[in-house]
Amino acid sequence: MPKTKLAVNTTGENLLFLTDEQLRHAIEAMFFAYKGFTADPDRLLEEFGYGRAHHRAIHFIQRAPGTTVNNLLNILGVTKQSLNRVLRTLIEDGMVESRVGTRDKRERHLHLTEEGAALERQLSEAQRSRMRTAFRTAGPEAVSGFRRVLEEMMDPEQRRQFRGTRDANT
Numbered sequence: 001m002p003k004t005k006l007a008v009n010t011t012g013e014n015l016l017f018l019t020d021e022q023l024r025h026a027i028e029a030m031f032f033a034y035k036g037f038t039a040d041p042d043r044l045l046e047e048f049g050y051g052r053a054h055h056r057a058i059h060f061i062q063r064a065p066g067t068t069v070n071n072l073l074n075i076l077g078v079t080k081q082s083l084n085r086v087l088r089t090l091i092e093d094g095m096v097e098s099r100v101g102t103r104d105k106r107e108r109h110l111h112l113t114e115e116g117a118a119l120e121r122q123l124s125e126a127q128r129s130r131m132r133t134a135f136r137t138a139g140p141e142a143v144s145g146f147r148r149v150l151e152e153m154m155d156p157e158q159r160r161q162f163r164g165t166r167d168a169n170t
Contacts, residue, residue, distance in 0.1 A: 058090070
């Protein structure tokens with residue numbers, strides 16, 4: 001396989017040129033990494049009859065307790081019907097509670113119950129453990145490089161959302 005070429009442009013920046021084959025390998029690595037990243041939570045979710053949509057909802061409700069249904073719709077980028085199906089299950093199972101807004105009675109604010117918070121901790125710990133091991137093995141430069149690559153793969157609006165949630169919670 002050809003080596004990655006590093007070129008210097010007229011402004012002195014390093015430009016990285018990758019072959020199509022190297023990009024294919026990176027894409028495959030993403031597929032396999034995602035499979036590994038979701039494997040542990042998937043097994044736990046299956047015990048509850050939940051899927052990844054439930055996991056994403058639980059994750060973002062935990063990150064922003066009291067978030068509105070509309071905000072969660074915006075973050076997840078799913079249809080209202082799809083989110084309502086997920087939320088209905090989580091509420092019926094006692095994982096999430098929906099509270100009427102104090103200023104606007106039409107708003108529904110979402111909170112994890114104790115049981116929902118416990119499930120979120122289990123799901124997150126499985127993923128944190130896997131990421132912690134990978135980051136520790138790869139080293140500090142790889143951590144910042146990985147985050148940068150992920151952010152650059154996001155659409156601009158997703159990047160703004162991500163940076164906003166990260167900054168709000170740090």
